Amino acid sequence: MYVAIKGGETAIDNAHALLAEKRRGNPAVPELSLTQISEQMALAVDRVMTEGSVYDRELAALAIKQARGDLVEAIFLLRAYRTTLPRLATSEPLDTAAMAVQRRISATFKDLPGGQVLGPTFDYTHRLLDFTLAANGQDVPTPEPADEPLSADLPRVAELLNQEGLIETAEDGEDGPVGDLTREPLTFPAGRDLRLQALARGDEGYLLALGYSTQRGYGNSHPFAGEIRMGEVTVEIVPEELGFPVEIGTVTVTECEMINQFKGSKTQPPQFTRGYGLAFGEAERKAMSMALVDRALRCRELGEEATVPAQDEEFVLSHADSVEAQGFVQHLKLPHYVDFQSELVLVRALRAEAEARAEQEKGSEEKE
Amino acid sequence: MSATLEGYNFAYLDEQTKRMIRRAVLKAVAIPGYQVPFGSREMPLPYGWGTGGIQVTASIIGADDVLKVIDQGADDTTNAVSIRRFFRRTAGVATTTRTEEATLIQTRHRIPETPLREGQILVYQVPIPEPLRWLEPRETETRKMHAFADYGIMHVKLYEDIARFGRIATGYNYPVMVNGRYIMSPSPIPKFDNPKMDRNPALQLFGAGREKRIYAVPPYTRVESLDFEDHPFEIERWERACALCGSTESFLDEVVMDDRGGRMFVCSDTDYCESHRPDRSEQEAAE
Structure with a gap:
C-alpha cells in the first residue's frame, strides 16, 4: 500500500541508460563525429563557446553531442567544466582594430577606409529551403578570390567619428583590472566590465528580445550599426617572469559597435554614444543584441532617466544567464510535496473559515 | 577513499574555492542571520537543485564525516539520491539515512524530526535567501532594509494577511527573526519545522548557489517566527x-x-x- 517513491537510485540509473540510447538514436545511422559538428554546425559551436565562456571548439562540439543538440544544456555542460579549470593568466585587451577581418560592414557610411566586406553572411540569402542540400554530395561552389588583398588598415568607424569629437571617447581608467563575476558575486550597481561580461555570457534569445524592445519604443536609443566586424584576433598574455606580452594564439570573434544618438546633458554637448557587443566566433545577432542592451544599461552614467526594462540593470543582469535561469525554472520538477502540504493545510483552513462565515451570514439573513 | 572520481579534488571543489566558502561560512556564523555574498561556482548540478548546499557541504566535509541527504524529509527522493551519490563519488565518504548517525546532514525543505545534537551540522539548500524578496524585488533595496533593520514592510504584510484572512497566510518559508537582529528566510521548510531552529544545539548553515549567498544560525541561537501578541505563531x-x-x-x-x-x-x-x-x-x- 505504500505508494511514495522508492528505489530512486535504480530509477535514476535506468533513466540515464535510456537517455544514452536516445542520444545515439538509430544505431544504423552513422554516429556524428566532433569534427563534423564543429565543421558543419559551426554556429552552434560558436554560441556554446560564447555563452559557455570557453573558447574550445572541440569541447563545445562534445557538449553539443552529449546534449543531443540542446544548446542551453550544452552551455551548462561547458560551464560546469570551465569552473574546474585553473586561472593561469589574464590576457591583454584584444586589439580588434588589428583583426584579420573576414567580414566588416558599417551601416553609417556608404564607404570607408578599407571598404565594406560582406564575408560569409546569411544576409541577402533568400530563405528558400535548398533541397539539393538534402541530397548528399552536392557541388559546393568555390568563391572567387578578390582581385586584391584586404587593406591592412581597417580603422574602426568609431575612431573616424572621434576625429571630429562627435562620439564619446572611452573613459579614463577603463584599462584597469577587470572584474570576474564567476569568481566574485555580482553586486549592483555593476561596473561596465562586469556588465559586459554578464551580457557576453547571457542568453542570446533574452538579449535579442531586450535589444528588440529598445527599438520598439521601450527605450529611446536610436541605434545605428556603426560597425560590425568578424575575424581572427591574436591573444596575448604577459607572463610574470617575462614582463612583456607574448602571443598565445588566435580567436575568432564578432564585434559590434552601435552608435546612438545622445541629446547631451548639462555637462556634455550633444554627441554620439556607443554600445558594445563582443562574442566568440560568428555570432552577429548576439553581438548586435548585446550592444543594444549595453547602451540601454548605460543610462545612469549618461544621466538618462531609466524608465524601460532594458535600462534596469538589476533586472537585466539578474536574469540574463541561461544556466541560472534554466536551473531554477526546471527545479520546479523537483518534489515540493512538503511545501504543497503546508499550502493544502492552509488553504483548507482558510476555506473552512470562509464557509463558516458564509453560513453565519446566511443564518443571520434568514433571521431577518 | 576508494572509487572516488579521478581528476577531481576531494569533494569536487578545489582548495582555494573551499577556503573562500569557509571564510563566508565563518562570517555568516559571526553574524547570525546575515546573508554573506560569496563567489558561488558553477557546479555540475543545475542551479536551483541544491548547488548552494552542495558547495557548503563540499567545503566543510572531511573524510571522517558521515553524510545524510534528504529532500522533503526523505532519503530516497531522486534529488537526494543524486546529491548523496555526488559526494560518494567525489569524496568517498560514508553515507547514512539515520539522523543520529550523521555528522553532516544536507537538506531540502525539512528539518529531521529526530532532535539534532551538538556537533552535528545541518546544511540547508536555499532557493531564494532573501525573506523580503516578494515584498521588494530589488537586492539594492533589501540590503539597505537589513542594514537599517527596517522591517516595516514585513510587519505590514503579516498584518494585511490577518486583516484579509484572519491569520498569517504563510505555510512554508515562514520568516524568522534571528538573534533579535536579522529577519531570515528559513528556506522553504514548512512552518511546522520553524520551532526546531530555535536554540538548536546543531550548527545550521544555509547555502544559496544561484543567488550566491551563505547564512548561518550558530548553535543555541534564538530563532523566533514572526507573529503578533494577539496572533501568536502556530504550526500545522x-x-x-x-x-x-x-x-x-x-x-x-x-x-x-x-x-x-x-x-x-x-x-x-x-x-x-x-x-x-x-x-x-x-x-x-x-x-
Missing part, C-alpha cells in the same frame, strides 16, 4: 496519525490513493517513520 496540525508508524508528532505528507478522494497520511521524514514502526520495534525486540 493533522487530525490523524501517520498510517505507517502511528506518529502524531511528525509532519505528514498526503498521498493520493485513488481518484475518488482516497487519501493516506504518512510521515515526511522517512528515517523517523521507519524507526517508529511498531513492526520494526517488535522485530528488534525479538532479535
